[in-house]
Amino acid sequence: MRIVVIGTGYVGLVSAACFAEMGHHVICVDTNAERIAQLRAGHVPIHEPGLDGMVHNNHQQNRLHFTTELRPSLANVDVCFIAVGTPSCANGAADTQHVFQVAEELGKYLPSSCVVVNKSTVPVGTAERVERCIAEQLALRHAAFAVPVASNPEFLREGCAVEDFMRPDRIIIGSADAQSAQVLQSLYAPFLRKNPRLLMMGRREAELSKYAANAMLATRISFMNEIASLSECLGVDVESVRLGIGSDSRIGYDFLYAGCGYGGSCFPKDVRALIHTSQRHGLSSHILQAVEERNTIQKAGLFIKLKLQLGYLEGRRIALWGLAFKPGTDDIREAPALQLLESLMHAGAHVHAYDPVACANVAEYVPKQWLDSGQLTLNAADPYHVLERAHALVVATEWKPFRQPDWKRIAACMDKHIVIDGRNIYDPLSMQQHGFVHVGVGRGIAHSSEAAALTNAA
Ligand code: UDX
Numbered sequence: 001m002r003i004v005v006i007g008t009g010y011v012g013l014v015s016a017a018c019f020a021e022m023g024h025h026v027i028c029v030d031t032n033a034e035r036i037a038q039l040r041a042g043h044v045p046i047h048e049p050g051l052d053g054m055v056h057n058n059h060q061q062n063r064l065h066f067t068t069e070l071r072p073s074l075a076n077v078d079v080c081f082i083a084v085g086t087p088s089c090a091n092g093a094a095d096t097q098h099v100f101q102v103a104e105e106l107g108k109y110l111p112s113s114c115v116v117v118n119k120s121t122v123p124v125g126t127a128e129r130v131e132r133c134i135a136e137q138l139a140l141r142h143a144a145f146a147v148p149v150a151s152n153p154e155f156l157r158e159g160c161a162v163e164d165f166m167r168p169d170r171i172i173i174g175s176a177d178a179q180s181a182q183v184l185q186s187l188y189a190p191f192l193r194k195n196p197r198l199l200m201m202g203r204r205e206a207e208l209s210k211y212a213a214n215a216m217l218a219t220r221i222s223f224m225n226e227i228a229s230l231s232e233c234l235g236v237d238v239e240s241v242r243l244g245i246g247s248d249s250r251i252g253y254d255f256l257y258a259g260c261g262y263g264g265s266c267f268p269k270d271v272r273a274l275i276h277t278s279q280r281h282g283l284s285s286h287i288l289q290a291v292e293e294r295n296t297i298q299k300a301g302l303f304i305k306l307k308l309q310l311g312y313l314e315g316r317r318i319a320l321w322g323l324a325f326k327p328g329t330d331d332i333r334e335a336p337a338l339q340l341l342e343s344l345m346h347a348g349a350h351v352h353a354y355d356p357v358a359c360a361n362v363a364e365y366v367p368k369q370w371l372d373s374g375q376l377t378l379n380a381a382d383p384y385h386v387l388e389r390a391h392a393l394v395v396a397t398e399w400k401p402f403r404q405p406d407w408k409r410i411a412a413c414m415d416k417h418i419v420i421d422g423r424n425i426y427d428p429l430s431m432q433q434h435g436f437v438h439v440g441v442g443r444g445i446a447h448s449s450e451a452a453a454l455t456n457a458a
Contacts, residue, residue, distance in 0.1 A: 001078040003027070006102050008035055010046060010265070010331075011119055011154045011160060012083030017051060018165040020058035022190050026426065027065045027073040039066040047330035047357045050162040069108040070102075074366065079183060080106065082130070083119040083154075086227035092272035093280075094123055106147070107137020113145040115180040117152045120211050121270060123277055127151040127174065127203040150180040150205040153210030156262065159328025170197035174206025175341060211277075214270040217290055220255040221262050222294035228258035238442030239424060248365055256440045260396055260422035261298035263325030263334035268295070299336045302394055303343040305420050305439050312410025317415070319390035321383055322397025322423075323355035323362050330357040332365060337396035345370055352386035354379045354426040356399060387413040398423040407434040 001024050005016040008030040020026040028034050032405070038045050042059070044052045058064035067073055074080070082097040106116060116134065118127050131149035138147065148451060151174035153179055154433055156164040171188045175181040181200060192198055201209070223240065231238040238258050246253035262268070271292050310316055326334035331447035332338060335393040337353070343361075344351050353362070359378040370376040379386050383401065387393060387410055395402055403425050419431060431438035 001025070001183075002076050003030060003187075004070075004073050004077045004080045006030070006080070006082050007084035007098075007120070008032070008039065008047070008066070009083065009085055010158060011037075012081070013044070013055070013117060013154065014048065014051060014156060014161045014165050015081060015083060015154065016064060017054040018162065018191075019187070020064040020241065021166075022053055023063070024187075025063055026058075027067060029067055029070050029073050031068060033068050035132050036068050036213070047328075048327060049159065054162060069353050070105055074106075074110050074114075076112075077110075077114045079115045079117060079187060081117045081119050081152075082109075086094055086120050086122055086269075086273075088269045088272050093398065094269070094273040094275040094276075096120075096122055096126060099126065099130065100133055103133040105132040108141070108142075110134075110138075110147060110276055113147055116147055116149045117184065118149060119154050121153065121266070121273075121431065122151075122207060123212075123273065124204045124207045124211075126207060127176075145382070148175070148177040148180045148247060149203075150175040150184060151206040152184060155205055156209070156215065156424065158331055159249065159326055166191060166372060166376055167196075168192070170199055172199045172201065172206050172209055174201050174203035176203055211270050211274045214266050215274050215291070217255045218262055218267040218271050218295070219287065219291050221257070221259075221267075222257050222291040222298070224258045225261065225298045225441070226294055231442040233445040234443075235444040237322050237428070237444050241442075257424065259298075260302050260340075261295045261334040263299075263336055265331065265333045268292075268334045271295075277339045292344040299339045300343070301346045301441065302336065302340045302396065303347075304361050304419055306344075306392055306394065307347075309418050309420070309437065310416075310438060313344060316349045316391045318344055318351045319350055319386045319393045319414070321355075321386075321395045321402050322399055323359040323378075323392060324397050325351055327397055327399045330361055332361045335396070336360075338365070340394065341366065341370075341376065342396060342398060350368060350375055352377045352379065352388075354383040354386045356380060356401075379382070384409060384413060390414045392420060393418045394420040394422060394423065396422045398425050407436070411435060 003019050003024050003026045005012045006029045008028050016028045037047055042056055044055050082099055082102050084102055086096055087096040089095045127149045131220045153172055171403045173184045229237040242256045245251050246256050250382055273290050275285040275288045323337045325331055359380040363378055417436045419436050419438050424440045426438055428438050428443050
């Protein structure tokens with residue numbers, strides 16, 4: 001098939017590369033000329049395991065192309081994916097302006113009928129509105145064909161996006177016509193050979209499924225974070241509770257890890273968008289509002305724990321391991337580490353941070369004077385280097401090499417042996433044996449009532 005993918009963010013670029021990998025002819029279109037030039041030169045602008053090689057090979061073999069020009073790309077196209085960003089507006093609603101800009105252009109320039117598929121995460125009813133928007137433009141130029149619009153939400157996780165796309169848990173196709181249902185079924189058939197879970201439904205149902213899936217996962221995390229706070233007050237280890245409830249097959253183990261809060265480009269934005277949709281329909285979104293509130297409190301937790309351990313933070317040297325919102329990515333959107341950095345900078349602490357891939361994004365994001373003054377240093381080369389004379393180590397992202405570090409070497413580097421374990425990757429007992437004060441999340445720590453009071457005040 002000839003496929004056009006509009007938008008070269010995570011979803012667009014991964015989808016395009018994976019479709020090309022299956023033998024299709026794919027053109028990626030983006031208005032960002034710099035990004036397109038980078039991609040043409042063989043540079044993939046995001047860190048995503050397996051993506052570089054796949055983009056490079058398919059580009060070399062003439063199956064994957066990059067351009068800023070939508071109109072010429074649409075000749076003989078069979079399927080056109082919309083995969084542009086839908087960021088949060090100030091009121092929490094999803095901003096769909098880019099989706100509708102694309103719809104208008106498709107209506108103006110499509111030379112013949114094709115299936116338009118919306119992959120962006122969009123409010124319920126958007127596929128219908130996109131279809132109407134295209135139809136209006138087609139009518140203006142008296143085009144003698146119609147363009148059906150389907151909804152095909154994407155569930156890939158950053159850090160394993162290629163793997164998720166090639167071997168999905170399920171594919172959801174929301175359609176209102178036989179042509180798009182049939183085209184998409186055949187397009188996805190090779191991805192579903194091992195696990196043939198293709199779910200056909202209406203477009204509105206597909207759109208809400210995407211939001212509901214992310215909101216459900218975020219709810220599990222916030223729920224566990226709340227149980228973790230309670231565990232701290234009760235002297236309970238939340239890790240045992242996680243195993244205790246995860247072993248119930250009705251609950252399962254996934255997404256039950258307490259930690260320093262969820263970040264990323266999806267959960268925070270999608271939870272807010274769903275709250276906004278509920279409110280617009282006169283409903284109070286009690287559960288999701290609590291999920292979001294809990295996450296805000298949770299992100300403040302790292303700073304509170306540090307303060308409790310060190311008493312004051314001005315002039316303290318803090319080592320920070322991990323800046324990305326999760327391992328396997330250089331994405332720092334809504335990362336808990338960013339909130340911690342801001343609090344530490346305001347408190348006058350000095351932070352020496354290590355992350356294998358996210359430093360460049362942080363350097364672009366933070367105020368320049370933090371770096372110029374040396375109050376913040378970023379290191380992508382050596383996790384041990386940032387520990388020199390540190391008063392505490394904070395782990396904000398569970399990168400694999402952090403899991404079993406050389407504790408003797410760490411103890412020799414640091415001034416104080418305090419580890420704030422924001423991802424619960426260390427065993428409290430063995431940390432004690434290594435001679436460290438270990439503060440995890442929900443691991444039955446002392447100072448519990450003080451911590452609870454501060455958490456509630458945050
Ligand atoms: C998520 C969804 O998983 C994916 O299906 C959707 O398409 C996009 O949003 P992603 O944001 O890439 O994917 O990462 P995910 O692995 O889901 O983690 C999101 C956040 O939750 C991270 O900050 C992670 O650290 C946190 N998390 C995850 C927890 O705190 N505890 C958990 O148990 C799991």
